Amino acid sequence: MQLFKVxxxxxxxxxxxxxxxxxxxxxxxxxxxxxxxxxxxxxTHAYAGPVLLGWTCxxxxxxxxxxxxxxxxxxxxxxxxxx
Amino acid sequence: xxxxxAFAMAAMPALLASLVEMVEAMTIVLAVGMTRGWRxxxxxxxxxxxxxxxxxxxxxxxxxxxxxxxxxxxxxxTLLLLFGLRWLRKAILRFAxxxxxxxxxxxxxxxxxxxxxxxxxxxxxxxxxxxxxCKAVLLExxxxxxxILTLGAHSTAAFHAALWGALAAxxxxxxxxxxxxQPLTHVPENWLKFSVGALLCSFGVFWGAxxxxxxxxxxxxxxxxxxxxxxxxxxxxxxxVRRMLPQGAHIAVxxx
Numbered sequence: 001m002q003l004f005k006v007x008x009x010x011x012x013x014x015x016x017x018x019x020x021x022x023x024x025x026x027x028x029x030x031x032x033x034x035x036x037x038x039x040x041x042x043x044t045h046a047y048a049g050p051v052l053l054g055w056t057c058x059x060x061x062x063x064x065x066x067x068x069x070x071x072x073x074x075x076x077x078x079x080x081x082x083x
Numbered sequence: 084x085x086x087x088x089a090f091a092m093a094a095m096p097a098l099l100a101s102l103v104e105m106v107e108a109m110t111i112v113l114a115v116g117m118t119r120g121w122r123x124x125x126x127x128x129x130x131x132x133x134x135x136x137x138x139x140x141x142x143x144x145x146x147x148x149x150x151x152x153x154x155x156x157x158x159x160x161t162l163l164l165l166f167g168l169r170w171l172r173k174a175i176l177r178f179a180x181x182x183x184x185x186x187x188x189x190x191x192x193x194x195x196x197x198x199x200x201x202x203x204x205x206x207x208x209x210x211x212x213x214x215x216x217c218k219a220v221l222l223e224x225x226x227x228x229x230x231i232l233t234l235g236a237h238s239t240a241a242f243h244a245a246l247w248g249a250l251a252a253x254x255x256x257x258x259x260x261x262x263x264x265q266p267l268t269h270v271p272e273n274w275l276k277f278s279v280g281a282l283l284c285s286f287g288v289f290w291g292a293x294x295x296x297x298x299x300x301x302x303x304x305x306x307x308x309x310x311x312x313x314x315x316x317x318x319x320x321x322x323x324v325r326r327m328l329p330q331g332a333h334i335a336v337x338x339x
Contacts, residue, residue: 018169025165029164029291033295044295044296052295057316060168061319061323071179
């Protein structure tokens with residue numbers, strides 16, 4: 001049972017390290033899917049890829065910016081300086 | 084599409100990802116072999132490989148039979164994008180000094196200390212050694228299986244290419260481990276992780292968008308352009324995060 005728990009945690013961990021990043025990627029895919037279902041085919045053929053690529057790049061940069069801000073707070077935290 | 088290019092595009096990420104995971108598994112197998120004996124370390128490795136083969140058959144069958152054909156590219160693209168983003172984020176945070184770099188020597192020394200503290204079985208099978216190696220091979224190998232199955236999901240040729248990539252990594256790591264009999268500390272683990280993350284994200288975006296109806300202008304050659312975009316954005320992110328922190332700050336947490 002323990003092994004299955006470890007396996008499940010590892011399988012989930014394969015895909016999700018930071019929940020916000022994973023949710024953002026899923027949201028990007030969902031929005032691209034909805035847009036391509038609603039938009040005319042010619043538009044979808046030309047823009048689905050660039051939209052998804054642009055969104056993913058934005059996601060990477062914004063997520064890392066947030067991680068950097070969090071790290072900065074850790075560096076500046078008095079508890080860290082005392083430690 | 085050029086067959087050699089297609090082969091390389093599926094084999095390369097599998098080779099690089101497998102190198103990372105196999106080096107990590109090799110460190111644990113070496114630690115067990117050197118402290119508790121090679122028989123049980125190799126038995127544990129074999130047991131882990133058998134379990135991995137079973138998981139690969141079950142997951143591979145599920146992936147190719149349960150998912151409707153019209154959703155196939157989107158599902159595989161989603162899995163690759165999630166997996167790639169996870170590797171890419173971690174590699175960027177490591178380059179920026181926020182997350183601790185993977186240190187094979189340190190992991191080896193810790194593992195050796197833990198294994199020695201548990202004493203050695205005098206007779207019969209050493210279950211500690213066997214379980215530790217089996218678990219290491221299984222858990223590290225799961226990522227390799229995942230990469231091979233998703234990269235090779237859309238054609239037999241791509242599956243063979245991914246499999247050859249992983250096998251080549253296995254031969255390389257095994258040969259180096261047998262020759263050196265010490266952890267492979269000189270493997271540039273974070274560079275490999277960074278490259279694999281960018282490659283898998285590129286495949287994820289390419290197939291995900293194709294599944295939604297995108298017709299890429301130069302077909303699969305566009306993958307190279309998407310990869311270039313990811314590499315530039317990711318390296319830019321490393322520099323951005325480094326600049327946000329005070330000069331010389333090194334946090335090295337486990338995760339953030």
